[in-house]
Every structure is written in C-alpha cells, then in structure tokens.
Amino acid sequence: MIWKVRGKIVAFERALIMGIVNVTPDSFSDGGKLLDPAQAAAYALKLAEDGADILDLGAESTRPGAEPVEAKEELGRLLPVLKSIGPKVQTLISIDTSKPEVAKQCLAEGADIINDVTALRYSGKKMASLVKSSGAGLVLMHSRGNPQTMQSMTHYQDLSGEILKELAESVEIALKAGVDREQIVIDPGLGFAKTAEQNLEILGDLKEFKKSGYPVMIGPSRKSFIGAVTGREAGEREFGTAACVAACVMQGAQIIRVHEVKAMKDVVKM
Numbered sequence: 001m002i003w004k005v006r007g008k009i010v011a012f013e014r015a016l017i018m019g020i021v022n023v024t025p026d027s028f029s030d031g032g033k034l035l036d037p038a039q040a041a042a043y044a045l046k047l048a049e050d051g052a053d054i055l056d057l058g059a060e061s062t063r064p065g066a067e068p069v070e071a072k073e074e075l076g077r078l079l080p081v082l083k084s085i086g087p088k089v090q091t092l093i094s095i096d097t098s099k100p101e102v103a104k105q106c107l108a109e110g111a112d113i114i115n116d117v118t119a120l121r122y123s124g125k126k127m128a129s130l131v132k133s134s135g136a137g138l139v140l141m142h143s144r145g146n147p148q149t150m151q152s153m154t155h156y157q158d159l160s161g162e163i164l165k166e167l168a169e170s171v172e173i174a175l176k177a178g179v180d181r182e183q184i185v186i187d188p189g190l191g192f193a194k195t196a197e198q199n200l201e202i203l204g205d206l207k208e209f210k211k212s213g214y215p216v217m218i219g220p221s222r223k224s225f226i227g228a229v230t231g232r233e234a235g236e237r238e239f240g241t242a243a244c245v246a247a248c249v250m251q252g253a254q255i256i257r258v259h260e261v262k263a264m265k266d267v268v269k270m
Contacts, residue, residue, distance in 0.1 A: 001254070003215055004182040005092060005137035006112050012215060015249045015268050018094065018257040019044075019052035020221065023059045023077040037080035044081065048091045050262040054113065054255070055089070057081055057106075058096030062117050062192070066147040071101045078106060086110045094139070100126040113137035117192065119170035128177030138179060139217055139255075140170045142189035150193040159198055160208040163188050171214070185255060187217040196225035203244055206251040219257035220244035221264075242267050 003010040010016070021044045023037075044055050059077035060069040074097065086093065086109065094113035095106040100123050103114050107130060119140040120127055131138045142163045144153040156162045167186050174184060188209055190199045199220075202209075209216045220226065226240035227233065238260050245256050245267045258264045 001215055002182055003137055003185060003254075004135070004180055006135045008092075008112075010092075010137075012254040015253055016053035016255045017051060017261055017265055017268060018054040018056050018217070018219075018255055019047035019050070019261040020257060020259050021047065021055055021057045021081070022061070023057060023081055024061045037077075037084065040081045041084035044085045045088060047261045048085075048089045051265040052091055052261045054092045054094050055085070056094040056096050056113075056115055056257060057111075058115075059102075060097065062096075062143075062147055068146075071099045074099065074102050075105055078102065079109060082106055082109050082111060092137075094137070098123045098127070100130055103127060103130050107134045107136055111136070113139065115139040115141070117141045117143055117189070119143065119167060120173045121170065124173060125177050128174045128179055131174065131183065132178040136183070137185065138174060138183050139185045139187055140167060140174070141187035141192065141217075142167050143192035145193060153193045154195050154198065156198070159201055160188075160205070163202075164208060164212060167212070181214075185215045185217050186212060187219065187257075190218060190220055191223045191225065194225075196228040199223070199225040200229075203247055206248065206253060210252055215254040216252070217255035217257060218248050218253050220248070221258040221260070238263060246270075 001012055023040045057078055059074045092112045094115045095111045096115045097103055098116050098118040114136055144150055188202050221241050222234045222237040226237045230240045245264050249268055
C-alpha cells in the first residue's frame with residue numbers, strides 16, 4: 001500500500017508518526033502554548049528533529065465545545081509558521097483544516113497534505129478539487145456535527161459499519177472530483193462523536209477499517225477516553241497514549257497522530 005503526496009510516493013514500511021502542532025489558544029491539551037509563530041515554528045522543527053514523518057499544523061481547535069475560527073484568523077496563525085518551517089524540513093507538512101480557502105493558500109505555500117476533520121462534509125467538492133489539482137495527500141476523518149453538537153451524536157447501531165459507511169460517502173466525493181484513490185487516507189475519528197467506550201471499541205478492533213483498502217490514520221494522543229480509563233489529566237496521559245499507539249501499530253495502522261513524537265517513535269520501533 002502506498003500514499004501519493006504531491007508527486008512523492010510514501011511507502012508504509014512502518015507506521016509513520018504525525019506530530020501535532022496546535023497554533024491555537026484553546027486546544028484541549030496544549031492550547032495557547034504555541035500562539036507565537038516563532039515559538040510554534042521552533043516546536044515544529046523540534047518534532048521533526050525528534051523523528052516526526054509528518055508535521056500537522058492546525059489553527060482551529062476541534063475539541064468538543066470549541067468556537068469556530070474565521071478563515072482570515074486561521075491563516076494568520078498558520079502561514080507564518082508554514083513559511084518559516086517549509087524551507088527547513090524534509091518532513092511532510094499537513095494542514096489540519098476544513099476550509100478550502102485556508103487549504104488553497106497553504107498548498108500554495110508548499111503544504112503537502114490536507115487533514116480534513118469533517119471528511120469533506122462541509123468543504124465538499126471545492127476542497128476535493130484543490131486536492132486533485134495540487135496532488136496533495138488527503139486525510140478524511142470521521143466526525144458528526146460540529147464541536148458544539150458532536151458529543152450529542154454518539155448513537156450507533158453498528159459502530160464500525162456506520163463510520164465506514166459515512167467515510168465511504170466522503171471518499172466518493174473525492175473520487176468524483178478526480179482525486180486518485182492513492183491520495184486518500186481514512187481516520188475513524190477517535191473522540192469525535194464517540195463515547196469513551198466507543199473509542200475503546202474502535203481501538204480494540206481496527207480490522208474493519210483495514211478492510212477498506214485505504215491506509216488508516218488514528219489519533220489517540222492524550223484524549224479524554226484515556227483519562228476516563230486512567231484518571232489522568234491531559235498532560236499526564238503519555239503512558240496511556242503509548243499503550244494505544246502500540247495497539248494500533250500491532251493492528252497495522254499506517255499513520256499515528258501524536259503530541260509526544262520522540263517517545264512514541266520508540267513505541268513504533270519496538
């Protein structure tokens with residue numbers, strides 16, 4: 001299985017580590033720590049040095065209850081960091097956004113991947129067309145509603161089946177816009193319109209997602225379901241995260257999205 005990203009072929013010889021760079025004031029784990037562009041850029045470079053295969057820059061929190069951010073503000077947070085790190089790293093750069101206008105400018109500045117947490121539900125054909133024309137990688141993450149409503153939308157008769165069906169609808173939007181199948185990665189969306197028990201169910205059995213034929217990305221890092229099991233606050237969930245990462249890698253997940261790159265790289269290697 002391969003991933004086509006802007007003319008490059010990414011072969012999944014092992015699970016890749018995507019390092020999280022939240023340029024936001026209100027992300028659940030590290031909100032406000034990287035609002036200064038120079039500080040955010042330095043942090044991103046450190047993650048690359050620690051072994052990140054992909055850097056995921058995000059400027060709008062998608063935690064439950066988060067307020068939306070205008071595209072102008074999102075770009076004002078993202079572009080200085082992207083312009084600073086782009087010439088300095090060989091690492092792939094992903095942009096965590098669901099706004100086509102944000103994606104367009106970031107792709108023009110050299111970003112490689114669009115990580116759409118709405119899986120084209122809101123960005124639709126416009127985002128898909130940008131991905132097609134740029135050749136960017138596309139991550140489609142399952143979610144329902146928006147940050148204000150998603151945790152009221154956790155009813156599933158068939159958890160994995162319904163997630164896959166909804167992701168298949170997003171994949172179809174991309175394919176109809178001309179996006180190559182090999183540009184697409186899917187993500188079951190841990191923590192997005194899922195209860196703690198449902199997140200654990202997904203983590204315990206990834207084979208249904210592997211059957212989709214698309215590479216699977218998963219992002220367990222520091223999430224509240226780990227706190228529900230361990231009783232730990234967000235900043236103390238690295239051991240719980242490591243257990244989740246190990247479980248995902250053993251089941252063949254291709255990309256793991258995490259905050260703590262150096263330690264989780266060791267988990268992947270082991």
